[in-house]
Amino acid sequence: MKLHLLDRSSISNSSFTTKVNDYPYFLKIWHYHPELELVIILKSEGTCFIGDCIEKFQIGDVVLIGKDLPHMWLNDDEYFNKNSNQTAKAIAIHFKQDYLGNAFFETPEMIHLLELFNRAKYGLKFLNIEKKLIKEIEKMLELKGFDKTIAFLTILNKLSKHKQTKKLASQGFVNSFKPSDNDTQYKIQSYIFKNFNKDITLEKAAKIAHMNTSAFSRYFKRVNRKTFSKYVTEIRIGFACKLLIENKYNIAAICYESGFKNISNFNRQFKLIMDCTPSEYQKNRKIQT
Incomplete structure (x- = not known):
């Protein structure tokens, strides 16, 4: 993107x-x-x-x-x-x-x-x-x-x-983003946003940044104040919340549409970030509406 x-x-x-x-x-x-x-x-x-x-x-x-x-x-x-x-x-x-x-x-x-x-x-x-x-x-x-x-x-x-x-945006994103076509962080974020609900790897992101995986992991955590995997997971959970609000798919489909490989990991990560299960989140949003 x-x-x-x-x-x-x-x-x-x-x-x-x-x-x-x-x-x-x-x-x-x-x-x-x-x-x-x-x-x-x-x-x-x-x-x-x-x-x-x-x-x-x-x-x-x-x-x-x-x-x-x-x-x-x-x-x-x-x-x-x-x-x-x-x-x-x-x-x-x-x-x-x-x-x-x-x-x-x-x-x-x-x-x-x-x-x-x-x-x-x-x-x-x-x-x-x-x-x-x-x-x-x-x-x-x-x-x-x-x-x-x-x-x-x-x-x-x-x-x-x-x-x-x-x-809306996180402090980490705002602090790290520089509007430059040659900026490393811009290229990494573009890769994440284009592929967050597909197969996305630390190795590929490191290659885009022209770093080895260890150096890239340290760089990403320093700039974004969280690990690469946590950053991607939060993006996926944000997308899942959007799909849950729309109520067009069941929770199993939303799991895979958001880039997760299995339901148990999706439920676990969702609970960690949102402090509730996907079904509880959907139910609470319906009540609020």
């Missing part, structure tokens, strides 16, 4: 860009950009990849993605069927952290927004957002100039005060 640098700079007379993406499905591009991105899902469901986080996305989701944080929105399989009448629609707002000047967000009145931007470096999901706020965001798209800027600041202010949020 190649990582792409996308140009999100404004081509209009504006300090930030607003766009409604309305397609049969979202583009399958694993990418990053120097702008922060506020995403509001208006239609469709699927899987979002944000840093090393993999989870389900659905209508009404609001996510703030920090600068240079790799991400991708992948719709469910039915969206890619030739005769599908499904559509994917989302609002995307791109802006640089200093889009209103270098010192604007460092003033006492705006420091809480700067703190919001800093929290977004991991990817920040806002839970249980009221429909009223989403309507305000949609209405902002119709504004121009000063009115649009004030409306956006008001929305950021409300998001900064929203209590229910979820951090």
